[in-house]
Amino acid sequence: MNLHAYLVLAAMVFAIGLFGVVTRRNAVGILLGIELMLNAVNINLVSFARFHADLAGLVFTLFTIAITVAEVALGLAIVIVIFRVRRTVEADHLDLLRG
Amino acid sequence: MGDGQQAAGHASPPQDAPGGGEDAGQGVGRATLETLGFWTTAGVLLASSLGVVLTRNLFHSVLYLAVALVATAVEFLLLDSAFLFGVQLLLYAGGVVTIVVFAIMLTERLVGESIRQTSRHLVNGAVVAAGVLVGVLGFLITPDVPRPPVEGDPTAALGRALVGPYALPLELLGVLLVVALLGALYFARADG
Numbered sequence: 001m002n003l004h005a006y007l008v009l010a011a012m013v014f015a016i017g018l019f020g021v022v023t024r025r026n027a028v029g030i031l032l033g034i035e036l037m038l039n040a041v042n043i044n045l046v047s048f049a050r051f052h053a054d055l056a057g058l059v060f061t062l063f064t065i066a067i068t069v070a071e072v073a074l075g076l077a078i079v080i081v082i083f084r085v086r087r088t089v090e091a092d093h094l095d096l097l098r099g
Numbered sequence: 100m101g102d103g104q105q106a107a108g109h110a111s112p113p114q115d116a117p118g119g120g121e122d123a124g125q126g127v128g129r130a131t132l133e134t135l136g137f138w139t140t141a142g143v144l145l146a147s148s149l150g151v152v153l154t155r156n157l158f159h160s161v162l163y164l165a166v167a168l169v170a171t172a173v174e175f176l177l178l179d180s181a182f183l184f185g186v187q188l189l190l191y192a193g194g195v196v197t198i199v200v201f202a203i204m205l206t207e208r209l210v211g212e213s214i215r216q217t218s219r220h221l222v223n224g225a226v227v228a229a230g231v232l233v234g235v236l237g238f239l240i241t242p243d244v245p246r247p248p249v250e251g252d253p254t255a256a257l258g259r260a261l262v263g264p265y266a267l268p269l270e271l272l273g274v275l276l277v278v279a280l281l282g283a284l285y286f287a288r289a290d291g
Contacts, residue, residue: 001133001134001137001177001246002243002244002245002246003243003244003246004239004243005137005141006137006174006178007239008236008239009141009144009145009174011232011235011236012145012148012232013144013145013148013167014231014232014235015228015229015231015232015235016145016148016149016151016152016228017148017151017152018224018227018228018231019152019224019225019227019228020151020152022220022223022224022227022228023152023219023220023221023223023224024152025219026157028157028199028202028203028206029152029157029160031199032151032152032160032161032164032199033151033152035164035168035195036148036151036152036164036167039167039168039171039191042171042175042187043171043174043175046174046175046178046180046183047178049178049180050178050179050180050246051244051245051246051247052244053247053250055253055256055257055260056260058180058182058183058253058257058260059257059260059261059265059268061180061183062183062186062257062261063268063272065183065186065187065190065191066190066272066275066276067272067275068191068195069190069191069194069195069276070275070276070279070280071279072195072198072199073198073279073280073283074279074282074283074286076198076199076202076283077282077283077284077286077287078286079202079206080202080205080206080286080287081286081287083206089206092219
């Protein structure tokens with residue numbers, strides 16, 4: 001398989017994840033879409049690292065994975081707090097900061 | 100790793116030993132296997148990704164995400180990154196999915212009913228996603244790159260890079276993880 005096959009696959013997964021982020025109403029659903037997009041980026045990084053024989057892509061993938069784990073933990077903690085306060089996780093109802 | 104070294108062996112110029120022809124045949128067989136694996140995994144990955152964004156049940160959505168993450172891990176394996184395959188399985192499929200399932204069950208228990216999730220602006224979302232897809236694919240007019248042979252052990256090289264040129268970012272990453280997890284703990288503590 002050549003590089004383009006992997007890049008096309010990653011682009012399609014990224015687009016699907018973006019679709020999820022735009023269309024989901026549930027905050028957890030939006031987080032899942034972000035997960036998909038980050039995964040697509042990881043596939044891109046690893047395939048560039050493999051096809052250009054450059055180790056930096058692998059290192060950055062490792063960093064991305066670790067940061068994603070932190071992001072998910074923090075995001076879900078915020079979702080739980082919001083749920084306690086507002087009794088909803090619908091992103092449209094969370095307009096506390098609307099002027 | 101064993102695969103990677105095998106690939107390096109197959110990709111090296113053929114020796115004049117009598118086993119050369121058989122060696123090349125195995126290399127072709129491995130390439131076909133890789134192509135087959137790629138298309139199978141790509142199909143699974145795309146189908147489960149669509150499942151994540153389209154299913155109405157949030158819990159099913161997370162299960163589809165787990166399938167997508169495992170398929171991504173297999174893609175890493177096809178790209179000769181055995182270590183990232185393990186990391187992806189342990190951290191993503193093991194850690195992230197567990198946290199999300201916990202969060203969903205927690206909120207469902209609190210609200211006392213299963214959360215149905217709906218989507219909105221489906222057409223707008225599809226237009227935006229398709230636009231980004233076309234925009235990204237537009238960059239693929241650059242010439243395609245053939246697959247170079249694996250040199251050495253990728254995992255060992257990655258380990259050396261992590262404690263060599265990338266040592267400082269690695270330490271900062273550790274600090275970031277501690278801060279983020281302490282913050283999450285602070286948010287989610289019982290007497291909020």
